[in-house]
Amino acid sequence: MKSNEKAVILCVDDEVVILNSLKKQLKNAFGDTYGYEIAESADEAMEIIEEMNEDKKTILLIVSDWLMPGMKGDEFLIHVHQKFPYIITIMLTGQADEEAIQRAMEQANLYCCLYKPLNTEKLIKTIQSSLVNYE
Template sequence: MPESAIVCVDDEVAILQVIKEQFVRLFGREYIFETAQSAEEAWEVLNELDDENINVLIVISDWLMPNIPGDEFLAQVHTKFPKAIKIMLTGQADDEAIQRAEEQANLFTCIQKPWQERELEAVITAALKG
């Protein structure tokens, strides 16, 4: 069983389904891939992974979500999981939100929606290589 996880947070189920299909196609079962539809649900997933001593490698978050913007969520994630790579996947974030995420969450990059599978593969591969 994989000992490392990638978590994707987006309030749109269709986005989560597509990205999960792409991850399985690109990376097989090399990593645990978890999804969440809100920051609250993501925290449940992240804490459960942490309790099971599963390394959270990457957290991908939409920016426009209910209750908390993605840059703020990723900053909170950075506080608890500073080694996790943070990526924003969005069609809505403005330059200021991206800059806040870079400063407060050590944002690796921002992928604009709609994304191309090759772009996602290149970003994740680069992130994993460190």
């Protein structure tokens, strides 16, 4: 990673309102320390991840919703973990079943699952603690 390149936090959710809110909250909490990317689907997120990987940019952490059209969050995070095991994964859910959460923990090294409606403070603290462990 070049010194001027910021590691990126990627947020994935099919609801644009939530994505924009997440991005704003992360920027408020972490400022210019990281770059922020958003994706409205698992497919779009995979494209971003592949692109950034080709450009030798580091994705540090992914915050992904569980219930999305196409690919569910647990499947997506497992897929990401198989290719990029160093990326920290956090899943958000309003209604994930316990099996999906368990699967993500076992197969995607899920750091944490947070429940919607999202508590911003809890999300920020979770991200901070995951990054402390990362370094």
